Amino acid sequence: MAREKKVETVAAPATTPAARSGRRATSYDVARIAGVSQSMVSRCFAPGGSIAPAKRDHILKIASELGYRPNALAQGLISGRTNMVAVLISSLTNRYYPEVLDELSRRLTERDIRVLLFSLNAESEVDAVLDQVWRHSVDGVISAARLSDGQIRLFDEHHVPLVLYNRTARAASAASVCCDSTTGERDLVERLLNAGHRRFAIIAGPDDSYVGEERRVAALARLAEAGIDDVPVVRGDFSYDSGRAGMHDLARKTGRIPDALICVSDQMAIGAMDAARIDLGIAIPKDLSIVGFDGSGPAGWASYALTSIRQPVRRMTEAAVAMLMERIEDGTTPAERRLFAGELLGGGSARIGS
């Protein structure tokens, strides 16, 4: 009880704007008006606090009249939990795949956990953000932004549970949830091969992108197995514009149009489709098959009807949240990688076997 007493003093100091324009009711106000001690008010709001039912009802009634609400900050200090989880996302992930953030935040909210959002615009911001993460005493972190092995190890040092979303740690061990890019990309290539395509090209992602590289490598490996080694590769940044520029680059550099173009993201595939059809007058899929990866909303729009692999975002975000909860409950839970199969989106942008 002594501990609760200490941290319940949360009224703003008299010099803050809140005090100037009035202030929130504190547990002391409730205690005074209810005619009980402040520690009894604390007990009334503490999970599992022992108090007589009649007393509790009386205190809750007064608290409600005064608009008193137990302060979550103070409660965090008592329980050792803040019920806050940080979500690290890169602005590109969100701009081109906002479902991920929506689903993560919905699932955390369902568990009465609040989401502290860190939207990273550059690699160089990660250290400053991690510093904030440690200071804000979050219960755990889900990261869809890139972290170095060294940065991942800091989570262990700070005893902050971490789950990686669509990326894994190379050296450091960490829990992660991924879509199985390798199997999905191999499946797409195999279908393109079966339909008779032989001249391939790839629009890959940045070389520091985990999923982008996994998809590029998987496609090249499956093509090599089929004896196809001369595959031009250009790189984009997952954006529409970079896909459109990539298509122009390929046409210019190779001097000929491939018969199958593998793009490691839908957004780049859509940009490449527009470059091919509108800028270069190439018929899709008659003269060029284009495949993407992700299954995000615009892939299904009638103007594109992209052949792609859909990531099971609901199941993946559900798994990420469940894995994080396990690790918050028990900090000794060992690292685990959960790999979810993608689903083929037939679409109409590629000639593939049914």
Next chain:
Amino acid sequence: MAREKKVETVAAPATTPAARSGRRATSYDVARIAGVSQSMVSRCFAPGGSIAPAKRDHILKIASELGYRPNALAQGLISGRTNMVAVLISSLTNRYYPEVLDELSRRLTERDIRVLLFSLNAESEVDAVLDQVWRHSVDGVISAARLSDGQIRLFDEHHVPLVLYNRTARAASAASVCCDSTTGERDLVERLLNAGHRRFAIIAGPDDSYVGEERRVAALARLAEAGIDDVPVVRGDFSYDSGRAGMHDLARKTGRIPDALICVSDQMAIGAMDAARIDLGIAIPKDLSIVGFDGSGPAGWASYALTSIRQPVRRMTEAAVAMLMERIEDGTTPAERRLFAGELLGGGSARIGS
């Protein structure tokens, strides 16, 4: 100083997972090893705390070795500020306009403020979310999600500054930042009229959408001024699918195709374009002009090249954050509405004068 002493006891109780797997260093650990009092450690980390430079360096060195970081929760209790701002967004806003969240979060982060994200999926979730907002003692709230006048008044009662994004309160007074939908929509209609269009139709938003209704009303008013009153209106939910369905509805219900279709969002305009061109074989803009509103990413994709009004998202989010900061600094700052002009995106989906 007495106050700081009280709240610095933030080590997790011995029964939590953090304690089982090790625990973070506290100010007491730093004090013991540095051979100083705990209150001196507190002073060392408190903004403006008075302490001799040599002493400070010594304490900072020990703190760094132990990995001690002052706990932001405890600091929030001291300063009366949490440096957290809640952002309320509806999942649709984010899914179809993720730039807004990215920009808001980037601008808040620049000010060393963390974003507590509340992604609402249904109107009915607002009360529960507001309850969380009060409990988490955020410094302020930016809401791009719909709040009732009653809900807006709760912010005053709880002394929590609020800025509305792209919506305003009807009765209650609140600070807000909006794109000037009325002027933008009237401009589009005027250009369509000047280019000779006479048979109009509208795909509007849900009737409880503030911006959707403002745009619908503005378009109808400008058309009425031109003597055009027989304007069929169907409603969508701002999604691609609802725009596509809306175009089919209009064709079926009216038995004839308008020569100009006004959609109150880009996403619906894109759905309507696909329905018109791909499903109904209508040439755009030759036989049908379609205009949208927002200027979101896909409006610029070559397959659509939508004629639209671009919201100045950067300036709007910048203004929203600045207005919130003013109100956090001074709770008595009066309500203000800032209205930003949109910018015409010429595009190619409508025959309009240059």
